[in-house]
Amino acid sequence: MQRRLQWTIVTVDVLSCSKAFELDSSKDMISATTSVRSTAFTLAFTNLMFNGLVPIDDVVSVSKCSMYCLQDMGCLAIFYNNMEKKCYLAPKQYQSGAAGLSLKQGTMVYHRNPDFCPILYGYQWSSDGSTCYRYGDHLTWNEASAACQEQGGRLMQVETAHKNSVIVEIIEDNNAGGMLFVFFGMVDYESEGTPRWADGSQISGYENWAPGSQDSAQEECGIYHRKNPSQELQWEDQYCAANYDYICEVVLD
Known part of the structure; x- marks a missing residue:
């Protein structure tokens, strides 16, 4: 577009x-x-x-x-x-x-236009024009969250099935296939015990958890994961201190 x-x-x-x-x-x-x-x-x-x-x-x-x-x-x-x-x-x-x-x-x-997408920081529009995003490499969840916020964005939040299809396409476009681990904007702090979005809002409505996820009481953060190309990319919880790729978004009016 x-x-x-x-x-x-x-x-x-x-x-x-x-x-x-x-x-x-x-x-x-x-x-x-x-x-x-x-x-x-x-x-x-x-x-x-x-x-x-x-x-x-x-x-x-x-x-x-x-x-x-x-x-x-x-x-x-x-x-x-x-x-x-x-x-x-x-x-x-x-x-x-x-x-x-x-x-x-x-x-x-x-x-400046209120829905400016900052391509000078490596952001770009998703193929359907709905999301301004940046794909980043190998940071911990907290480091990735800070990197997104430093440029006026946040780790991407996935509130709808359409947003899920957007992030899956972005992940596929930035990887050659195989096993994938990519952080997004969900966190489950041990002190809270309930997953929420990085901006503090509660997860409600759409969810895409893989079977067997959310099985630990430790502090964990949301990733998109699959073991091989034949599997669907779904949400899982992994250690926040692990180093994975991540996706930022700039929320536009």
């Missing part, structure tokens, strides 16, 4: 007027090598003072300014003045206010 990169642009002027429109990547203003879904939304500002903006030096185009933002999972938008070649990154907590950075007339605000 082909997606175009779209940002929302707001012209900020001394009269506090705002005009919002979409910028298509084909205009050669934002890098066309990064693709996301094509939903954009508008912002309207009431004054010219903003707190929390991060200045970036030596940026000669809005394209280069945008790439700094795309490499930072905490970046929500960019402020760019083409006349002065001034670039500012806006983190998620930025806000307008009575004090802060004063933006000059002609400054443009490019607001």
